[in-house]
Amino acid sequence: MKNDLDQLMQANNLDSLLFTGPAQHNSPMYYMTGGGHMTGADLVKKRDEEPVLFYRPMERDAAAATGLKAKNLAEYEYKKLLKSVDGDHIQATALRYQKMLHDVGLTKGRMALYGKMDAGSAWGVFSALQALMPELTLVGEGPNSVLLEARATKDEKEVERIRHMGEVTVEVVERVAGYLTSRAVNAKEVLLREDGQPLTIGDVKSKINLWLAEAGVENPEGVIFASGRNAGVPHNSGEAKNLLRLGQTIVFDIFPCEAGGGYFYDFTRTWCLGYAPDDVQALYDDVYAVYEQIVSELEVNAHAPDLQKRTCELFEERGHKTIRQDSKLQSGYVHSLGHGLGVDIHERPRFGHGATEADKLAPGTVTTIEPGLYYPERGMGCRLENTFWVSPEGKIELLAQYPLDLVLKMK
Amino acid sequence: MKNDLDQLMQANNLDSLLFTGPAQHNSPMYYMTGGGHMTGADLVKKRDEEPVLFYRPMERDAAAATGLKAKNLAEYEYKKLLKSVDGDHIQATALRYQKMLHDVGLTKGRMALYGKMDAGSAWGVFSALQALMPELTLVGEGPNSVLLEARATKDEKEVERIRHMGEVTVEVVERVAGYLTSRAVNAKEVLLREDGQPLTIGDVKSKINLWLAEAGVENPEGVIFASGRNAGVPHNSGEAKNLLRLGQTIVFDIFPCEAGGGYFYDFTRTWCLGYAPDDVQALYDDVYAVYEQIVSELEVNAHAPDLQKRTCELFEERGHKTIRQDSKLQSGYVHSLGHGLGVDIHERPRFGHGATEADKLAPGTVTTIEPGLYYPERGMGCRLENTFWVSPEGKIELLAQYPLDLVLKMK
Numbered sequence: 001m002k003n004d005l006d007q008l009m010q011a012n013n014l015d016s017l018l019f020t021g022p023a024q025h026n027s028p029m030y031y032m033t034g035g036g037h038m039t040g041a042d043l044v045k046k047r048d049e050e051p052v053l054f055y056r057p058m059e060r061d062a063a064a065a066t067g068l069k070a071k072n073l074a075e076y077e078y079k080k081l082l083k084s085v086d087g088d089h090i091q092a093t094a095l096r097y098q099k100m101l102h103d104v105g106l107t108k109g110r111m112a113l114y115g116k117m118d119a120g121s122a123w124g125v126f127s128a129l130q131a132l133m134p135e136l137t138l139v140g141e142g143p144n145s146v147l148l149e150a151r152a153t154k155d156e157k158e159v160e161r162i163r164h165m166g167e168v169t170v171e172v173v174e175r176v177a178g179y180l181t182s183r184a185v186n187a188k189e190v191l192l193r194e195d196g197q198p199l200t201i202g203d204v205k206s207k208i209n210l211w212l213a214e215a216g217v218e219n220p221e222g223v224i225f226a227s228g229r230n231a232g233v234p235h236n237s238g239e240a241k242n243l244l245r246l247g248q249t250i251v252f253d254i255f256p257c258e259a260g261g262g263y264f265y266d267f268t269r270t271w272c273l274g275y276a277p278d279d280v281q282a283l284y285d286d287v288y289a290v291y292e293q294i295v296s297e298l299e300v301n302a303h304a305p306d307l308q309k310r311t312c313e314l315f316e317e318r319g320h321k322t323i324r325q326d327s328k329l330q331s332g333y334v335h336s337l338g339h340g341l342g343v344d345i346h347e348r349p350r351f352g353h354g355a356t357e358a359d360k361l362a363p364g365t366v367t368t369i370e371p372g373l374y375y376p377e378r379g380m381g382c383r384l385e386n387t388f389w390v391s392p393e394g395k396i397e398l399l400a401q402y403p404l405d406l407v408l409k410m411k
Numbered sequence: 412m413k414n415d416l417d418q419l420m421q422a423n424n425l426d427s428l429l430f431t432g433p434a435q436h437n438s439p440m441y442y443m444t445g446g447g448h449m450t451g452a453d454l455v456k457k458r459d460e461e462p463v464l465f466y467r468p469m470e471r472d473a474a475a476a477t478g479l480k481a482k483n484l485a486e487y488e489y490k491k492l493l494k495s496v497d498g499d500h501i502q503a504t505a506l507r508y509q510k511m512l513h514d515v516g517l518t519k520g521r522m523a524l525y526g527k528m529d530a531g532s533a534w535g536v537f538s539a540l541q542a543l544m545p546e547l548t549l550v551g552e553g554p555n556s557v558l559l560e561a562r563a564t565k566d567e568k569e570v571e572r573i574r575h576m577g578e579v580t581v582e583v584v585e586r587v588a589g590y591l592t593s594r595a596v597n598a599k600e601v602l603l604r605e606d607g608q609p610l611t612i613g614d615v616k617s618k619i620n621l622w623l624a625e626a627g628v629e630n631p632e633g634v635i636f637a638s639g640r641n642a643g644v645p646h647n648s649g650e651a652k653n654l655l656r657l658g659q660t661i662v663f664d665i666f667p668c669e670a671g672g673g674y675f676y677d678f679t680r681t682w683c684l685g686y687a688p689d690d691v692q693a694l695y696d697d698v699y700a701v702y703e704q705i706v707s708e709l710e711v712n713a714h715a716p717d718l719q720k721r722t723c724e725l726f727e728e729r730g731h732k733t734i735r736q737d738s739k740l741q742s743g744y745v746h747s748l749g750h751g752l753g754v755d756i757h758e759r760p761r762f763g764h765g766a767t768e769a770d771k772l773a774p775g776t777v778t779t780i781e782p783g784l785y786y787p788e789r790g791m792g793c794r795l796e797n798t799f800w801v802s803p804e805g806k807i808e809l810l811a812q813y814p815l816d817l818v819l820k821m822k
Binding site: 018020021024025028037039056057058059060061062074077078079082087089090092093112113114115116117118119120121122123124125126127138139140141142143144145206209210212213214216218220221222224230233234235236237259260327328330334335353354356 | 429431432435436439448450467468469470471472473483485486488489490493498500501503504523524525526527528529530531532533534535536537538549550551552553554555556617620621623624625627629631632633635641644645646647648670671738739741745746764765767
């Protein structure tokens with residue numbers, strides 16, 4: 001949680017944190033500011049002190065709305081700095097950072113960097129800043145950062161926002177199911193639109209986007225609505241021109257976020273419309289059994305990689321190859337059991353490679369559980385995903401209820 | 412244009428370019444790949460050679476759809492690399508880059524970096540890579556990069572996509588105008604919703620988002636729909652709870668993009684519903700006159716900062732303070748005349764500080780022209796914005812027609 005930051009900084013020998021970039025669709029800055037229309041800003045947090053936000057003058061209203069201590073970037077006279085270095089934006093930006101950091105009393109110690117940025121600008125500016133301020137050590141922690149560790153556990157307000165996104169998500173899923181099952185079907189078992197034309201995946205995705213917009217949420221990462229062979233490739237998002245047929249496997253993975261780039265939800269169902277062929281039903285039964293088994297075994301403070309290992313065991317017992325046997329596997333159980341989620345769709349805990357001791361179901365964790373099986377060469381795939389919260393009391397709670405059924409009966 | 416890249420690399424002494432990050436909502440990678448559901452990838456382009464895309468195995472279908480020469484990142488066995496450096500993701504990622512670059516024959520020369528990335532990861536990984544490969548010089552160019560210079564001019568296909576976004580934009584604007592002017596109004600001149608309740612800016616923004624979604628486009632940066640005093644602050648996006656009243660200034664700035672993070676359009680009108688008070692009309696008349704004058708003077712290869720200077724002159728002649736007189740100005744003409752636009756909402760040419768010789772209306776340029784006046788202390792602001800294309804023949808063409816009128820008559 002955010003109020004763990006000072007302690008985590010202490011434990012990781014960090015004296016300050018620098019955040020940069022827009023406040024929307026930039027999770028580190030969103031997390032610190034609460035979002036708002038700021039197209040570019042900086043925020044400095046010293047250990048055991050309140051953060052200071054540096055805002056662009058045109059965005060002073062959004063900056064004020066954050067309630068944070070704030071300084072106007074115009075005070076640093078970028079234009080003059082730029083002139084002093086013959087129009088070199090990289091050097092001018094580094095000089096401005098030096099002045100800003102001096103202003104908040106930062107001249108030395110270890111400072112970690114966060115926020116979405118152009119890779120070249122980051123490399124250029126921070127190389128220049130490091131040269132200007134040799135007593136300040138710039139730190140790039142990567143995926144084991146104190147920020148991501150703090151964010152892995154959510155406070156009650158954050159959980160309420162994720163829970164609300166879960167409600168919105170299942171409402172939209174219910175509309176999609178209702179729409180699909182009320183379609184007419186032609187002699188080739190192809191679903192038809194209102195106008196009698198064949199219904200395509202593109203049509204369905206348009207409706208999903210519309211219904212998400214009606215609910216006031218965003219869908220920045222798109223939606224996976226993949227059928228047949230495409231359902232057998234986990235991140236294949238589905239082809240717009242494909243038709244929907246009875247008895248075909250559909251993997252429907254939906255992961256919208258609050259407007260402005262806030263909290264996400266993540267949810268997957270695998271559907272067959274009308275009926276399921278026996279081989280699809282058998283595939284589903286294996287995924288369903290493993291899903292139920294794993295969920296029944298979830299415990300507070302369980303180590304996420306142990307859950308991944310257990311999932312592999314369960315799938316192997318059922319005769320499937322798993323990613324722990326072959327890291328390049330493309331048929332069988334080919335991914336991780338889940339991932340934390342919050343202001344990013346993928347957060348800690350990590351279940352797969354590179355997980356550390358911190359990757360566990362600590363109280364406050366919000367995580368997906370999403371076992372799946374993929375056989376692209378057999379034209380099928382199946383994944384079931386829900387999002388869970390570990391309450392402060394250590395209870396594992398499903399954040400949005402929705403049936404796990406494979407077959408959706410046509411009306 | 413993209414096919415200028417080799418020549419620009421030559422002129423700027425760059426031997427290779429490295430792009431990283433997702434293919435969606437990450438303009439450098441989108442530009443090179445054409446988008447698609449790739450959540451993380453790398454792309455290397457050597458001078459005078461075709462680019463090579465490195466993709467995640469689960470995203471092999473999206474990678475194949477790009478038509479680019481492609482390599483599977485799984486070949487580099489990240490898990491083993493991670494083990495070899497005791498779980499240090501930063502070091503493991505740098506080692507993987509070293510292997511990938513070796514594979515495409517890259518061991519030395521100057522390599523520029525692009526793509527949206529976490530600032531800390533960029534600093535960490537590229538510092539480590541630079542240490543591993545001292546003969547390779549990593550270059551962070553910042554806003555004067557060869558990529559942004561290439562992107563400043565658009566080919567016919569790109570212009571068609573921007574033009575199409577312009578059509579979608581004015582259709583949605585027309586719907587907004589039609590909706591507002593058909594509202595009932597109460598005794599206090601407040602507009603009413605269908606249900607008789609006062610209409611809020613939040614209501615209007617919901618409709619805008621819905622209509623954009625219906626049109627199949629995205630609105631990742633939000634919309635500015637600001638009234639009264641908020642209209643006097645250029646980047647104030649408007650307060651959801653504010654009511655709409657007759658005679659009040661509304662600045663409506665809309666900048667949607669193609670689904671998946673493609674090409675943008677940018678458009679602003681200033682409206683008064685029903686009637687305009689005299690002081691608002693006078694403010695509008697000044698902005699309109701300057702807009703018309705500047706547009707009439709646009710010429711192929713004009714230097715963008717000269718146009719900004721000319722705009723300041725015109726506003727000063729009319730008695731307004733301008734940003735060239737005071738870079739911290741908050742009342743008067745406080746921003747730049749326009750900006751290029753493409754797969755980012757802000758591209759080159761730059762009109763304000765830091766513009767170079769390259770910031771001109773070269774054939775192929777797509778740019779906004781958006782003069783405005785802001786008087787927050789008087790509760791008003793006004794901006795008029797259209798997007799123009801400089802054709803290969805040097806003709807200046809408005810990409811989407813829509814009336815510039817201030818007053819929208821109520822129906």
